[in-house]
Amino acid sequence: MPEPFHVSDFDAEVLGAQQPVLVDFWAEWCGPCKMIAPIVEQFASEYEGSLLVGKLDADQYPEILQRYGIMGIPTLILFKGGEEVERWVGFLPKSRIVAKLELHLS
Secondary structure (H helix, E strand, C coil): CCCCEECCCHHHHHHCCCCCEEEEEECCCCHHHHHHHHHHHHHHHHCCCCCEEEEEECCCCHHHHHHCCCCCCCEEEEEECCEEEEEEECCCCHHHHHHHHHHHCC
16 A cells, blocks of 8 residues: 655655645644544555655755745645645545545546
8 A cells, every 4th residue: 555755855756746746744743634644645545646645744844834835734735747736724524635636637
């Protein structure tokens, strides 16, 4: 079962990806981040081959959070062709994320 990769080179792994990338901006101390983590892991398996799923530790990469104006976590951002196309902030039910996510995968 594929798991989300841990982003270490944001520009290469996310912005330079050939397929859409869903990035989970999270932190170890964040309760809602722990609640959404299983959903993110499901996406890595369910969309294998059509979507890359990555996790970026907000505490390790504050410059990337600043670059994208991320003010709260968890934040999920869908990148397509190196551009942000969708954003979800806070814990949301899987169905609400899937409804918009699938619009960008077809």
